Amino acid sequence: MLYTHATIITVSSSREILLDGAILVQGSSIVAIEKTGMLLAQYPNEPTTDLTDRIVIPGLVNAHMHCAQTLLRGTGDDLELVHWLCERIWPLQGNFTPEDGEAAARGCVVEMLRGGTTCFLESMFADRYGFDGLCRAVEQSGIRGCLGKIVMDMPTYAQDPKWAMHPGLVETRDASLGGAIDMWEKWDGKADGRIRVWFGARTPGGVSDELYKEMTALSRTKGIPITMHCAEVLADRDFFASRGDTPSSYCDSVGLLGPRTVLVHMVHLDDDDIAAVAASGTHVVHCPTSNAKLASGICRLPELLRSGANVALGTDGAPCNNTNDLLQELKLAGIIHKARTLDPTVISAETVLEMATINGARALGLDDRIGSLEVGKKADFVAIDTRKVSMQPWFNPVSAVVYVATGKDVELVVVDGKEVVRGGKVLTMDEEAVWRELRVRAAEVVQRAGLKDKIKSRWHVR
CATH class of the missing domain: 2.30.40.10 (Urease, subunit C, domain 1)
Known part of the structure; x- marks a missing residue:
């Protein structure tokens, strides 16, 4: 054509x-x-x-996405991250069935395709969502998917017992790491090469040092890339400090820094962190809407770019963004740093489009194939x-x-x-069937989680 x-x-x-x-x-x-x-x-x-x-x-590259959360759009508004997780998102996700996970994935890829996203990085799909269903959704839809299977062995956030995950989400080392290897062997390279399977590690404090080291060693020997949230909120920074570390020094100590790792958010970094990330070739994903909506802070994007770090762009999940439309993310990424620095030239439109295309492709190790329009x-x-x-x-x-x-x-x-x-x-999916199933399954998950009375308008509805 x-x-x-x-x-x-x-x-x-x-x-x-x-x-x-x-x-x-x-x-x-x-x-x-x-x-x-x-x-x-x-x-x-x-x-x-x-x-x-x-x-x-x-084609746009959405470098940070939680496909399962598309079923939970609008369930966690006006909350900061820890309460958002512990009171809403984890209880809801802990009540998923594999059929819910596949329906959410189908809705997510339809929405992304309609918005111009042709490739995405799923952050950490849990066993209970049904990883096979996610792969089937990618295969049928025609999108490219780099799919992170969750890796974890601790049931808390930042090792704090009051920030415990829903029991339905807890996975052991064997189920998570072993399951990731199984899915890599089954699905990596399938769908004419459009499917890639990654390690989707939980945030530090949700994974032991030993498991991180085992995962990073496997990453090197098998060539499996890693994505992980890092330094998203001040509580993360406090966790690192409690161990005598900064975000970058901790990641380095367990083998996470390097060109096969994509670290997401990276809001709370000092100058040394930024220098270490850039020097190691570690990739960063900026999620301005999620960080703003959850009151996590604003990533030091201008400083990261000046350091030479490769920075891509992501929407994050539907409950902390409310849309999977990466084009809308471009605008906020282009303007929020002008307000923070009082400099209208600090991030140009051209820089933002690079983040959403060639930088994203580079972060995913696909820049020799996608991210720009060139012969070959x-x-x-x-x-x-x-x-x-x-x-x-x-x-x-x-x-x-x-x-x-x-x-x-x-x-x-x-x-x-x-x-x-x-x-x-x-053209590849029945959109009406997809959205109708999303509506039904979302209501069922909310009911099973016992949150029906909490997820509603604050104003009187009759």
Whole structure:
């Protein structure tokens, strides 16, 4: 297929933008990208799709996501992290069935695809959610998924007994680490290479030093990447300090720092932490909406970028963001640091788009295949429709994408050379069946958890 007459933001090494550009896709790859007139002359017999008045970008990479939590959207509003976890999210997730987990995963990938996300990193999918169901959802939908299977052996948060996990979520070392290896052997590389299985370690304080060291050793020998929350809230920093450590020194002591590790949030870092992360090649994921909504703080993104650290972007889960729309995350990432630093130039729109594309691909070890639109790379791209009042006028296409567009403006999504969204509709799944099942299963989980009376409007409803 030859996609023609688009404004193409390539995010290539030269950061070239093509006006009236075209992309030729053969199989799963981009075989040509040039001005429309040139490609029409070279390939006169190719079928074409006219993308006049659309902005084409590389497929977005959501580098931090909790798929199961899509079933829990709106159940934990206006709470800080520890109470959010202990009083709402863990009790709800502890009452999941595998069927609930698969329904949540299907809803999550449909929403992400409709919003232009073509690849994502699931943070820590638990056994009770049914990892096979998550993989089936990725396989059927056509999205790319790097899927973190939870690794843990302690039932508390920051080793504090009053912050205990719901019993239904607790996994032993054998079930979590062994289960991750089993799922890696079963699913890694499946779905034409779109599925990758990762270690999804719990936050320090939920995993023993011994298990971290065992996991990081396996990561090195088997080539399994690791993702983990770190330094998200002040309580995390206090935990590290109680051991005589900082976030970076602790991670280094158990083998977590390095280019195969993606650390998420990283809000509470000092200058030495930032330098250590950058020097080690460890990747960081910025989740501004989640950090703001849970009152966790604001990541020192400008300092991380200046240090040379690779920083990607993530939405986090639906109960702490309320949407899986990464395009909306771009805007907040571009403006919140201007307010913190009182400098409107500190983070540009171009930097934010890099975080959501090539930086995300680099964090996932996929930058040789995705993250930019270049000949030889996978045909993963998104067309944003500007034929509407809310998108007009625009003068800088990057600004239009970062500061204006939302998932509702996405018209076309191509992953691995296949159209998975066209006309704003997902082609690979029955959207109505997905949302109807989400509604039913969410109500059942809330009922089983005994939280029906707590999850409701504060205002009188009759």
